[in-house]
Amino acid sequence: MTNDFAADVLICGAGAAGLSLAIDLARRGISFRLVDRVEAPFRGSRGKGIQPRTQEIFEDLGVLDKAVAAGGLYPRQRTHQDDGRYVDADMGEIIQPTPAEPYHLALMVPQFVTEQILRSRLAELGGRVEFGRELKGFEQDQGGVTARIAGGDCEEIVRVRWLIGADGGKSFVRRFLGTGFPGSTLDARAVVADVELSGLSREVAHRFARSGDMRLQVWIGPLAGTDLFQIQAPVARDEDVGLTAEGLTRFVSERTGLSDIIVHAVHWASDYEMNARLADRYRTGRTFLIGDAAHVHPPTGGQGLNTSVQDAYNLGWKLSAVVRGAPDHLLDSYEAERRPVAAAMLGLANRLLDAQKQGEMLRGRDVRQLDIGYPESELSLNFTASQGALPAGARAPDAPMRGAGGQVTRLFELLKGPHWTLLAYEASRATFKSCPGLHIHRVGKDGEFHDEWQHFKDAYSLMPGDCLLIRPDGYIGAVFDTDRTDEIDGYLANVGLSSFQEDCQ
Structure with a gap:
């Protein structure tokens, strides 16, 4: 061949x-x-x-x-009650951003x-x-x-x-x-449709469940960045739902008890069983x-x-x-x-x-998937005696730092791109040589990036001389100290990078 x-x-x-x-x-x-x-x-x-x-x-x-x-962002959700009253609430837990x-x-x-x-x-x-x-x-x-x-x-x-x-x-x-x-095919069938619709405010998403029956609920929310609404609802296996404008108007009226919500056009619709x-x-x-x-x-x-x-x-x-x-x-x-x-x-x-x-x-x-990691992966290796906050395999957090030239940057800016990144924390200037596909940065005193607000230290809890090798997909591949660079050579070869001794300048 x-x-x-x-x-x-x-x-x-x-x-x-x-x-x-x-x-x-x-x-x-x-x-x-x-x-x-x-x-x-x-x-x-x-x-x-x-x-x-x-x-x-x-x-x-x-x-x-x-x-x-x-x-x-997702809007708040308005849950309508049978007597016309309603309750507004966040659709998910509100978590404030952090430097990490x-x-x-x-x-x-x-x-x-x-x-x-x-x-x-x-x-x-x-x-x-x-x-x-x-x-x-x-x-x-x-x-x-x-x-x-x-x-x-x-x-x-x-x-x-x-x-x-x-x-x-x-x-x-x-x-x-x-x-x-x-x-398995779950005991759940549903309809979803992107529609042009009148009769509801776009300031919130609307949820109706007449008489508290969750099997008869319907969710109608604005699609951000468009003039469309999305309709979502569970349906019985033998329930016939017309996915036309007329059919969905009738369906929404039956689920909400309201006759002034009108579907004018259907841009896309699906009737499916969940798997x-x-x-x-x-x-x-x-x-x-x-x-x-x-x-x-x-x-x-x-x-x-x-x-x-x-x-x-x-x-x-x-x-x-x-x-x-x-x-x-x-x-x-x-x-x-x-x-x-x-x-x-x-x-x-x-x-x-x-x-x-x-x-x-x-x-x-x-x-939110921020806690996903690969600690059991063969690509996750810990070559240091110190116990930092994050082991190999964990997601690499962000951290604002100040460059030696005076400008503020983020760690994510250093990681951005298809390369690997080696971060040496308060390590010797002569420890490493550059290799193709590997970017090397020193953080801390005498480094090119200063941890002025201690965000890097808070996120990683490294000891002086500790190093992080961060994968191109933003996970920590290896944690090691400057006395164990020989061991990291084999790791680099296995992931397609040159060793510290070969092809480096």
């Missing part, structure tokens, strides 16, 4: 996961093709919550400011807007989506993947190093591989599953799109490293790290769904 590759990576599916992976590969100079069998972008807002950890990722990918400008966690609340950005922003960013980096191109089959061997792609009246054969299934809950890639997708499923494996040879192809969630908790983006963010730098010569086994850490996260998020979404059925759901810190 020839290894005349058309691209390094073929990504099937141009939703949020596929687009995020394409952006990450594009900024790393890794060649790819991104195909989707549909003829045009998705028009709905099935996933609209951007959690704080994903906001951090979007900052790194260069799209956060556009996402914030295009959307907004600058993004504190979920953003509401309709999915079609998020994906439009991601496509624009991809175009800035020279990439594009090939719509109307469908994967029809593929074969793997030790050298790569040979795929058949159809579009229009023609079919082409392409040879790539890696194939990525980002093609949703009904993934063709997963089914073609024969990968199991165990789980909770997790793929048996994320990697089969040279093929990987990300996003909904690997896990599907009930919408409670707003975890699906966020978990999908973070899959892509985890896999992107590892694919790049292996393409450039890192050991292939680095890619095994993708499933080892991400599959347990999806399992935990499925459990959280199911618990929130049960609470929602009782009218008691409140989204707290656990949905």
